[in-house]
Amino acid sequence: MEVQFDPIEDRAKVVSVYLMSKVLYQVSTWGALNIAEARRFHGSLMKIFRAMLKYNLPGGPHKSDAEIIQQLGVYSPLTMVVLMRLQFLRRLLKQ
16 A cells, blocks of 8 residues: 655645744744734745745746635644744743
């Protein structure tokens, strides 16, 4: 029996783990993001997701952010921020 892996799912897992450990490092201590910062943060992470799926190529298919997030099975960038802040709060409450 041979196990087959979907390369998109594998890449999504690797990128999500990397984002959670490096890009979102200490995001729980950030102040509230204003609209411009939230858009820039969202756009930066979506660029990574689009590059992973090769949707950033000229003449390539156009997909909405929601379609890309659904295809990868990851959380939206701002949801990642909320989750990291909730994890931090949980650690604080346990102490």
